Amino acid sequence: MSSHKRIPRVGVGGPVGSGKTILIEVIVPILAKKGYKVGIISNDVVSREDADRMRKNLATEQGLMPEDLVVGLATGGCPHTAVREDPSMNLAAVEEMESKHPYLDLILIESGGDNITTTFSPALADYFIYIIDVSSGDKYPRKRGLGIETADLLVINKIDLAPAIGADLKIMERDAKIVRPNKPYVFVNCKTGQGAKEVADHIMHDVLFEQTPKAVAKK
Amino acid sequence: MSTDISDLGMLQISDSFFPTGMYTMSNGLEALFYSKRKMTFEELRDLIKVFVEYQIGPADCTALGNAYESASKGDLKSVIAVDRTIHAMKLVKEIRSASTRSGTQMLRCVNYFITDNKIINDYAAAIKAGEAHGSYPVALALACNAMSIPKRKAGLALLYSFSMSMVGAALRLGMFQHFDGQRIINELKPSIAHAIDAFIDRPLEGMWQFCPQLDIVQISHEKMSSKMFIT
Numbered sequence: 001m002s003s004h005k006r007i008p009r010v011g012v013g014g015p016v017g018s019g020k021t022i023l024i025e026v027i028v029p030i031l032a033k034k035g036y037k038v039g040i041i042s043n044d045v046v047s048r049e050d051a052d053r054m055r056k057n058l059a060t061e062q063g064l065m066p067e068d069l070v071v072g073l074a075t076g077g078c079p080h081t082a083v084r085e086d087p088s089m090n091l092a093a094v095e096e097m098e099s100k101h102p103y104l105d106l107i108l109i110e111s112g113g114d115n116i117t118t119t120f121s122p123a124l125a126d127y128f129i130y131i132i133d134v135s136s137g138d139k140y141p142r143k144r145g146l147g148i149e150t151a152d153l154l155v156i157n158k159i160d161l162a163p164a165i166g167a168d169l170k171i172m173e174r175d176a177k178i179v180r181p182n183k184p185y186v187f188v189n190c191k192t193g194q195g196a197k198e199v200a201d202h203i204m205h206d207v208l209f210e211q212t213p214k215a216v217a218k219k
Numbered sequence: 220m221s222t223d224i225s226d227l228g229m230l231q232i233s234d235s236f237f238p239t240g241m242y243t244m245s246n247g248l249e250a251l252f253y254s255k256r257k258m259t260f261e262e263l264r265d266l267i268k269v270f271v272e273y274q275i276g277p278a279d280c281t282a283l284g285n286a287y288e289s290a291s292k293g294d295l296k297s298v299i300a301v302d303r304t305i306h307a308m309k310l311v312k313e314i315r316s317a318s319t320r321s322g323t324q325m326l327r328c329v330n331y332f333i334t335d336n337k338i339i340n341d342y343a344a345a346i347k348a349g350e351a352h353g354s355y356p357v358a359l360a361l362a363c364n365a366m367s368i369p370k371r372k373a374g375l376a377l378l379y380s381f382s383m384s385m386v387g388a389a390l391r392l393g394m395f396q397h398f399d400g401q402r403i404i405n406e407l408k409p410s411i412a413h414a415i416d417a418f419i420d421r422p423l424e425g426m427w428q429f430c431p432q433l434d435i436v437q438i439s440h441e442k443m444s445s446k447m448f449i450t
Contacts, residue, residue, distance in 0.1 A: 088240030
């Protein structure tokens with residue numbers, strides 16, 4: 001059971017290969033530069049590869065966090081169940097992290113790769129980012145699905161591939177506005193970091209409410 | 220004869236939709252599956268039977284029975300003693316951790332709609348204070364006690380949920396088709412009933428478990444680099 005104050009949590013969901021892991025990898029350094037301490041829980045369907053990769057990149061190589069702040073979680077083959085219908089194991093992992101690291105400003109929870117109906121339980125995530133990518137075609141936003149429609153922020157990744165596969169970003173933008181009236185969307189290229197600052201800005205504004213990082217406030 | 224509302228409580232708590240995260244556990248089945256050894260229908264049924272008769276029955280079911288009795292008397296000290304004993308008896312780290320994670324989450328869920336049960340609140344406080352672990356059979360015992368589910372039915376809920384989670388894992392691993400899963404559950408019923416009779420009333424000092432081969436399989440799951448289940 002938790003005996004600590006709840007740390008804001010952001011869920012990151014999206015189809016397999018859409019760029020959930022790399023999105024986290026480009027956001028965390030921006031948040032770290034601002035002084036925010038971040039923990040990561042990565043759900044993976046059949047391996048701990050994403051968690052291992054983020055741990056190596058963000059903790060071991062960049063030194064942005066202790067290695068135990070990247071936790072990998074297996075989901076019994078049910079990625080959406082693990083973050084929505086029965087998020088027990090994620091909640092337990094989050095609470096363990098909150099209790100061991102109360103100084104954290106934010107916990108990012110990456111869902112396992114899934115289909116367009118993924119959403120996060122409000123008990124697990126306070127804010128939900130759904131990421132899709134251009135390479136699946138410019139029809140993606142208008143296909144709707146709970147993830148695309150209800151996410152707090154829609155991220156459209158791999159915009160550099162649009163010309164190569166004949167996807168029209170203007171169509172994607174138009175449809176994103178139609179299926180998500182008055183809700184934000186961001187075009188990104190996580191490989192180059194293009195658009196990552198805008199995603200981080202949304203988190204700092206909408207989730208952290210521009211508050212001073214705990215570590216900075218304490219000084 | 221009027222309908223007993225506690226029966227609904229038992230259905231609620233045994234349902235796979237009740238959030239305890241048990242669907243993420245294979246209890247070593249995944250390691251067996253990836254050892255490339257083809258398992259027959261009968262072998263899977265017998266494997267679950269071994270769990271019921273030599274591990275979950277004599278250990279978890281006995282823990283549940285003792286925790287239930289202690290909860291009925293409002294004896295927190297004894298509840299914590301059961302919690303610590305069953306925690307110490309779980310030899311494999313993944314299994315120990317999974318039990319406390321699902322136990323604490325079950326307790327939190329029950330505590331969400333039963334807020335005034337003293338023993339649940341005190342046990343939750345003990346977990347927060349680091350004095351108890353929140354092991355699953357103890358959490359389930361307290362939850363059933365609070366919902367007026369009789370002890371033996373609480374034991375049935377424990378063993379049924381465990382068996383169902385094993386069958387669910389087998390189905391998701393593609394080992395059998397869904398009708399086979401129901402046939403296994405049906406054929407396990409006598410073993411489950413027998414385990415309740417044999418273990419639910421045993422004293423704490425009579426709690427035991429012995430399946431070293433399964434312990435080794437579960438340890439080998441811990442060492443797998445790529446896996447779908449947490450146990």
